[in-house]
Amino acid sequence: MFGPLGFTLAPSVRRSRTLYKWVKPLADWYANLAGYRKMGLKYxxxxxxxxxxxQKALTRLTPREAYDRAYRFKVASLLxxxxxxxxxxxxxxxSEDSRYLKxxxxxxVKETEERRVWDTLExxxx
Structure with a gap:
């Protein structure tokens, strides 16, 4: 998965214990500063x-995940x-802020790329 700059450094940071030790507190601080957890939302x-x-990924959520997502949005809207x-x-x-949609x-994205390759196959x- 790519970040906003077209690439991501996350795998490199996770592999390096020292770098992870320095970056993790900053990442947690930033997530808390963003305020979405205060509204009951997940990343x-x-x-x-x-x-x-x-949009296509949202159609693949289980009924329970879709319900929970809608409930979180309703609560956040009310707040x-x-x-x-x-x-x-x-x-x-x-600990509960899991990447359920990622x-x-x-x-x-993989399916789209595969479809693009097969559709342009000569x-x-x-």
Missing amino acids: DDLLVEENPEV SVNHKPLPKDQWLPA PYVEEV VRRK
């Missing part, structure tokens, strides 16, 4: 739904209207 809830890959975050004891802990998005006779 994958922030993905842009207008992206065709994300936004009231201009209040959840009480601190109800914030989403970092595997589906990666699968869709057949030649010998």
Whole structure:
């Protein structure tokens, strides 16, 4: 998966214990600063739904995952209207902030790339 610059450094950071030790607290600080956990949302809830890959991935969610996602959005909308975050004891802990949509998005991207390769395949006779 690519980041906003066209590549990602995450695998390199995870492989290096020293670098991971320095970057992980900054990443946690940034995630807390973003405030989405205060609204009960997960990181994958922030993905842009207008992206065709994300739209297709959303159709692959289990009914339970789709329901939970819709519920989180309703709660966050209500909190936004009231201009209040959840009480601190109800914030989403970092341990529960799992990437539930990422595997589906990666699968869709791979399928799209494979389809593009097969659709542009040129057949030649010998």
